[in-house]
Amino acid sequence: MTTGNSNRANPRDSREGGSAWAHIMRGLWRTPLGVFAIVMTTASITLMLIGMGAELLGFFENPYVGIFIYMILPGGMLLGLLLIPVAAYLRRRQWRKTRIAKDHLQLDLSNPKHRFFLIGFVVLTVVNMVILGVVGYEGYHFTDSPYFCGMVCHRVMAPEYTAYLRSPHSRVSCVECHIGPGAQWFVRAKLSGLRQVYAVLTNSYSRPIPVPVEALRPARDTCEECHWPEKFYGKKVKQFIRFTDNDQLTPEKTEIALHIGGHNPVTGSFEGIHWHVSKDVKVQYLAANEKRTGISRVRVTRPDGSTDEFVNSDIKIEDGYVPKWRTMDCIDCHNRPTHIMDMPEDVVDFGLLSKKINPKIKGIRADGLTAIEIRYTSQDDAGKNLVNNLMELQKKRNAVQAAKYEGDIRKAGEYLLGRYLGNVWPDMKVSWGTYKTHLGHRYADEGYGCWRCHDDEHENKKGGTISQDCSFCHDEPE
Ligand code: HEC
Ligand code: HEC
Ligand code: HEC
Ligand code: HEC
Ligand code: HEC
Incomplete structure (x- = not known):
């Protein structure tokens, strides 16, 4: 599959180029594998550079773009780079079999062509290393960012990420508590991260995520970096x-x-x-x-x-x-x-205290609690029905009052819905009080x-x- 037979049909090749190196480089283009490898490398590098530039300029807000730029494309580039010598090797073996190339590969520095190849090779290698280095560095930070942890596994981590964002630690990154300093835990974390990515891809993770987290690093190594x-x-x-x-x-x-x-x-x-x-x-x-x-x-x-x-x-x-x-x-x-989760009473009482829920509406505390504790099938379901449910409860209690305070009841419902969406994820089986x-x-x-x-x-x-x-x-x- 790797080598075409164009070389046999076209014996001029061996005379024209002169050197074995030239054959190989030119011949690469004639093998499907060689073309694939070269196109793969070039395309990956180009997309990576464009992607990184665009990201620096703030064009993307989507974490999946990050996965593409920092994980998939460098993989493609590496694969391409590895395949180029493989393709060259296979090509050459084919030639030797068919006796088109008899001479051994020689590097003759007095030959300007060889010098050109060598310098080209060194320059390209350095350029590639620099690109991979930059991407690797950026990618490392990217996989360590709360954004990656919280957003890429959005469905899975939504409860933790949401609670984290409103917590006193919202400026502390996930890895400072979940990994901490030192290479050993870093490696362990990346390995368990791979397992987790697998669990997400195969949809085999637990819902809710079980606690206590058995493998959590002893807190004294992490918390005490900041609190003594x-x-x-x-x-x-x-x-x-x-x-x-x-x-x-x-x-x-x-x-x-x-x-x-x-x-x-x-x-x-x-x-x-x-x-x-x-x-x-x-x-x-x-x-x-x-x-x-x-x-x-x-x-x-x-x-x-x-x-x-x-x-x-x-x-x-x-x-x-x-x-x-x-x-x-x-x-x-x-x-x-x-990952501080609220309880329904806290949510309703805070609403009354801050007047997001008008305390003059009779029965609103009890009805508010009922409305947020209903078992909605999904966040969408709650989004569609929670406010109406509160309205219905109030109408049943006192239709005259409900008509008088309709705007306030709706406002209270919107507030409660917001708190519901920040605490309950039916698809993750996370509800009020799941995490105490x-x-x-x-x-x-x-x-x-x-x-x-x-x-x-x-x-x-x-x-x-x-x-x-x-x-x-x-x-x-x-
Ligand atoms: C201030 C330290 C701290 C930070 C920052 C932090 N976590 Fe946690 N996290 C913990 C602790 C402690 C637990 C363990 C809870 C237990 O074992 O009961 C935990 C538990 C978890 C769990 C297990 C499920 C659960 O709700 O307990 C997940 C998932 C999680 N964290 C994800 C994250 C993500 C994602 C981030 C960043 C967006 C993050 N954590 C940031 C301290 C932290
Ligand atoms: C025996 C239980 C217990 C242990 C163990 C414990 N704490 Fe606390 N900690 C508390 C309680 C209770 C409070 C006060 C409650 C509150 O602030 O809501 C508190 C408060 C704090 C505060 C806030 C202090 C303030 O003045 O506002 C910090 C920071 C803190 N703990 C960090 C830590 C760290 C870091 C560790 C581990 C080295 C630790 N705690 C171990 C129970 C504990
Ligand atoms: C990278 C630094 C850092 C790490 C690591 C860290 N914290 Fe904190 N912690 C903070 C900061 C900053 C605050 C906020 C102080 C404030 O709001 O006044 C805080 C606040 C707290 C508070 C007080 C919260 C409150 O309601 O006032 C507690 C308790 C606490 N941390 C416990 C922990 C525990 C337990 C861990 C380990 C799992 C931990 N912290 C890890 C930086 C850190
Ligand atoms: C081993 C320590 C400990 C003992 C003993 C203890 N408490 Fe507490 N209590 C706490 C802590 C810690 C908090 C704070 C919880 C928090 O920060 O949310 C608290 C909070 C409270 C609160 C306010 C919390 C709320 O939800 O209203 C009350 C009321 C209270 N305790 C009453 C008592 C009474 C009554 C006793 C004696 C029977 C008692 N406690 C014994 C540790 C203790
Ligand atoms: C795993 C068991 C355990 C847990 C959980 C625990 N304690 Fe303790 N605590 C102890 C023991 C054991 C002592 C020492 C008793 C003695 O010396 O007689 C102690 C002592 C104390 C003391 C007295 C310390 C001193 O000598 O001045 C306080 C205060 C205290 N605990 C508060 C708390 C609070 C608040 C919490 C919950 C946030 C808590 N403890 C949770 C086991 C625990």
Whole structure:
């Protein structure tokens, strides 16, 4: 397939060119493989250069263009470059068989033609290396960008990307938490990235993406690039604002002062919430299931080297789960530092507080909750029906009021729809509460948060427990 037979029909070739090199270069054009390789290389380079220029000038907003420029085209260029010598080799072998070329390949620098070939070869190689280098560098940054992570796998990563964009870490790139510094994790990440691309292409990924992320790099290598536990100090006052269905106008306000922790200047020891990750302390635990929503044993190694173990024998290891000791790090509390999902009540209450939902409309809190908790089949379905559903609920409740506030109800519906689209992805099976936080004890009933250990029921040998005393972690702000 690789060589034409034009050379035999045209024996002038061997006389005309003079040198074996010239034959090869000229002959390349006569073999289908050679033509393919040359066209492939040239076309890839040209498109790559045009593409990169256009991207620099900001013509493209589409991440798939990036895949094409930085992944597919360089692949084409490399393949072409590799095929050129293969085509030349096959061509020459054919000649030797048919005895058209008898001489060995020789490089004679006193021959201007040879010099020309050699210089041409070196120059082209350098140019190619530079192009590949630039594309490789750009491509490396491209595959590390949140844009690539979030947009290329758009369907799969939409929940995480959307939540990330509104989080305190929206200027921190995905790879700073998911890969971190160092070559070893970089390679591991690119390999697992390949597996993930395969899973996406074959549509075989899990929905929702399961948590905890088993292969996540220990948080101390990543988070601590920016946050040092040694730097924590004092208290953090947090305010929680809630409304009720009966009172949509005056919120219930709870204020707590969290004992963030830090060095106590009097005792010199590290105290408070971040004690678990302070330098000389190690807290390990044995989870009862894959989700880590039950904790059967907790082992503490204190700064003086002594250890202590707290056991709750009521918490049984789930069938089939092989427990493994895990050293507690940031993620065991901050499991949603950036992919922070809202709960329906938060969304509605924020709407009432910010007056995006008019609190004077009776029953709007309850109806709003109902409307966003309906199981829509897709985001499109919600887009078409959510606002109307709210309107219908309000009409059923009080047709006169619904007519009076029609504009406001529609506005409330639009706001709720926006929040729905930022939290629920039926195609990924991500709904309200799919991803819960361990920070605090709001979901303690479902096995999330501090009270997995701080339940007064994990006991050590001396009968001491891990405290659930309310003032242990927070008190009322002064
Ligand atoms: C501030 C650190 C941080 C940044 C930045 C970050 N992530 Fe995460 N991400 C995490 C942590 C921590 C988890 C682990 C959650 C767990 O194990 O429970 C996680 C989990 C995930 C998961 C698993 C599913 C889930 O919702 O928990 C996906 C997918 C993901 N991240 C994608 C991304 C993408 C895409 C970006 C960038 C657009 C990104 N992450 C940026 C910290 C981060
Ligand atoms: C590249 C730097 C960087 C990395 C890595 C990083 N963060 Fe942050 N973090 C920030 C910045 C910047 C802020 C925002 C500070 C602000 O808004 O005042 C922040 C804020 C936070 C906050 C406070 C959020 C709030 O509501 O005020 C927490 C908690 C936090 N980070 C935890 C983590 C955890 C856990 C990790 C590791 C999974 C992590 N961070 C990794 C830079 C980083
Ligand atoms: C035992 C649970 C726990 C562990 C472990 C933990 N944190 Fe925290 N962290 C908290 C709580 C609780 C808060 C306060 C809650 C809030 O801000 O909503 C907090 C607050 C923070 C803040 C904001 C501080 C401020 O003053 O606003 C940052 C940043 C932070 N943590 C980073 C980290 C990092 C980095 C690690 C790992 C080295 C870590 N945390 C480990 C529970 C923990
Ligand atoms: C994996 C188990 C575990 C989890 C989860 C956990 N803790 Fe702890 N915590 C401990 C243990 C063990 C101690 C030490 C008890 C002792 O020394 O008697 C402790 C001690 C503390 C202390 C006292 C530290 C000191 O000495 O000053 C505070 C405050 C605290 N935890 C807050 C929290 C908060 C807030 C959360 C959730 C965001 C949390 N813990 C989650 C195991 C846990
Ligand atoms: C092991 C630590 C710990 C203990 C013990 C603890 N809390 Fe909390 N609590 C937290 C943390 C951390 C938060 C903050 C959660 C957040 O930032 O969203 C919190 C938040 C709260 C809130 C506001 C959250 C909301 O959703 O309204 C209330 C109210 C509260 N705690 C009450 C209590 C009471 C009552 C007790 C005693 C029975 C108690 N807590 C014991 C750690 C603790």
